[in-house]
Amino acid sequence: MLTASHPKLPMRNKAITKDYYINKLGFKPFGTKDYEGYLMLEKDSIQIHFFEFKDLDPKENYGQVYIRTNDIETLYLAYIKANVEIHPNGHLELKPWQQKEFALLDPDSNLLTFGDTI
Template identity: 45%
Template sequence: MISLIIPKLPFINKEKTLEYYSKLGFELVADHGDYLITKYQDLEIHFFKFETFDPEKSDFMIYLRIDNDIDGFYQNIQDQKIEIHPNGKLETKPWGMKEFSLIDPSGTLLTFGEKV
């Protein structure tokens, strides 16, 4: 039986990736050189090295559900000067989610959402 889904995302620069995700609250739990494992509470994101990857051509994306206080999380992102996606400002969507989006240093779209 499937019990957990863990995204595996590319990274171009290890230090930039770890710095970026630590600002989002993820901590490094394993560094295997070309493979990283980060954790946020009970959630994990794994990263694989892809130095020749072009972030401008990335189709990688994940959706991260927020249980409560997406407004506070959004404000924290802004306070840390993390760039919000130009088309991803915090707003309530017709499908009943309040969402915003970021793009990580390797071009992965991160969308955060909370049910309204």
């Protein structure tokens, strides 16, 4: 019965979040309306929603999302080429649970982990 999940992450500044996800990560706006304090973005078959939290302290943000991909090497290299900063402990590697993964932090320190089943 469940058909999809769209994580909601906090953002301090809608313009900065939108710019990062669109111009660095390749997302695009979802929908045709612009809602104050809320942002919906999509890439391929996933969506991420953001809610405004102006007082968010990035050092205390534990927002996270795990995103599955079927071509992690290509995605990783594309982000490296686009100068997307990879998390210092999140470079592409094979994990013991048989996933190839890498991770990055967005401007608000939301952790995005990308994984591909091996």
